Amino acid sequence: MKYKYFKSSLLAISFFQLMSLTACSKTVKAKEINIEIKNTLGFSRNEIISLQRNKLQPLLDKNNPKNIRVKEYGTDQYLVTQWVDNDGDGKGDELLFQANVAANATAKYVIMLDTIQVAEPKAKTYSRFVPERIDDYAWENNKVAFRAYGPVAQQLVEQGKEGGTLSSGIDLWLKKVDYSIIDSWYQKNVANPGYYHIEHGEGYDPYHVGASRGTGGTGLWENDSLLVSKNYVSYKTIATGPLRTVFELIYAPWSIYGLQEVKRISLDLDSNFSKFEISYRSNKRIPNFTIGITLHDKKGEVNINKPKGWFRHWEPIDSVFVGEGIVLCPKLIDTAFVHDSKTTDQSNLLILTNPDDKITYYAGFAWTGSKQIKDVMDWDAMLEKQAQIIAHPLVIKIEK
Structure with a gap:
């Protein structure tokens, strides 16, 4: 949010409203996690990435894990994800998604919250x-x-x-x-x-x-x-x-x-x-x-x-x-x-x-x-x- 957008009405906004806007801004920022995946080999790799639950805690606090989404940086299309519950306690222990990284390159992905559903592929395990x-x-x-x-x-x-x-x-x-x-x-x-x-x-x-x-x-x-x-x-x-x-x-x-x-x-x-x-x-x-x-x-x-x-x-x-x-x-x-x-x-x-x-x-x-x-x-x-x-x-x- 840039200052010039609310300058004319600044006097009409109370201190509490400003605090609310600030809190909202921080909440939105906390709802994204950026990931870099580096491939050091000379051929492209299409592999399943596993992210442990504790690495995603900023997104999990008071939010449904089912609403976590993954997309490649710079795109709007969400990737297919899967939670794996390794210990059978009803909570996903690791989040999976498939990354495609070119030879000797780095790919960037964004983890965020959204309720939009992602269709599963026909092929599965x-x-x-x-x-x-x-x-x-x-x-x-x-x-x-x-x-x-x-x-x-x-x-x-x-x-x-x-x-x-x-x-x-x-x-x-x-x-x-x-x-x-x-x-x-x-x-x-x-x-x-x-x-x-x-x-x-x-x-x-x-x-x-x-x-x-x-x-x-x-x-x-x-x-x-x-x-x-x-x-x-x-x-x-x-x-x-x-x-x-x-x-x-x-x-x-x-x-x-x-x-x-x-x-x-x-x-x-x-x-x-x-x-x-x-x-x-x-x-x-x-x-x-x-x-x-x-x-x-x-x-x-x-x-x-x-x-x-x-x-x-x-x-x-x-x-x-x-x-x-x-x-x-x-x-x-x-x-x-x-x-x-x-x-x-x-x-x-x-x-x-x-x-x-x-x-x-x-x-x-x-x-x-x-x-x-x-x-x-x-x-x-x-x-x-x-x-x-x-x-x-x-x-x-x-x-x-």
């Missing part, structure tokens, strides 16, 4: 427990889909009954559309068993896990053998929404070490990689913590890039090619190698790590049928980018 297929847990975004297996599926195998799966490996669903397919494929599979194993135009599930690690399954390497857990025993869905899905899978203690894992898994919109944040405890110190990728019938190609922390398998499945990969901080890696076994499902690319009691890694894939990649060089380039993203996270500066 999703996960759920699937009782209609025994007790799978499945998750997806607009690029990829995965699933893990639960205790009832394990019991069926142990009881010698049909239909079960005994595996703590991670399964891949090769989707080629950007919309959600989990509910549809499972529903159609109930009416027509085996439906999602056949290509109907949206993709399919030709990927075999069995007792292998799938892509991202874990274990312990000891005496030239891989020790692994059984199926997850319980789950917890933490978030689904337009930008990120988060859930936990809990595994019963296993091996002579009494190792108990809690796998917190998240998947962001537009990403080909699930993020695994695993915390564990054991009765005694474990020799290592191993992450694997199945080699199936050993007709694929392996690339071990220990210095940069990415590991790749490229294999033909039916008439297409699938690239699977693991990416993690190189400092966590002890060694990596191909374990070639004559036993079915026991040939794996193995990465041995030595974390304390927690480890974070990314497991993902792409396939030529989705048109996301054309060949193995594209897949290697995607893995290389993911490794650089992990090593050089976006730098977020909140202006006060």
Whole structure:
């Protein structure tokens, strides 16, 4: 507000009115938070940004968190946002939005209050427990889909009954559309068993896990053998929404070490990689913590890039090619190698790590049928980018 706009009527405005105008001006100013996001890498990045609740406190005081909006500086269009309640207390702990930052550049965003609604995109992230297929847990975004297996599926195998799966490996669903397919494929599979194993135009599930690690399954390497857990025993869905899905899978203690894992898994919109944040405890110190990728019938190609922390398998499945990969901080890696076994499902690319009691890694894939990649060089380039993203996270500066 400039002085010349009220100069002629200054004498008519009381002291209390002036104080009210001043307070109003301060309130408006407090209802915006400016953010700078810096990309130090030589390629553009489209990533989900997480802002912790305490960083947004000036906007939250006596205001509804649902009215917080985000827009790129200099524009009037609000971006899609998502609150994530990590501890289940009914309050959002972090606010998510998707930032697009050019190579070696800085992008500016504004956080503010507004009651205008923002339409969610058609593509979103999703996960759920699937009782209609025994007790799978499945998750997806607009690029990829995965699933893990639960205790009832394990019991069926142990009881010698049909239909079960005994595996703590991670399964891949090769989707080629950007919309959600989990509910549809499972529903159609109930009416027509085996439906999602056949290509109907949206993709399919030709990927075999069995007792292998799938892509991202874990274990312990000891005496030239891989020790692994059984199926997850319980789950917890933490978030689904337009930008990120988060859930936990809990595994019963296993091996002579009494190792108990809690796998917190998240998947962001537009990403080909699930993020695994695993915390564990054991009765005694474990020799290592191993992450694997199945080699199936050993007709694929392996690339071990220990210095940069990415590991790749490229294999033909039916008439297409699938690239699977693991990416993690190189400092966590002890060694990596191909374990070639004559036993079915026991040939794996193995990465041995030595974390304390927690480890974070990314497991993902792409396939030529989705048109996301054309060949193995594209897949290697995607893995290389993911490794650089992990090593050089976006730098977020909140202006006060």
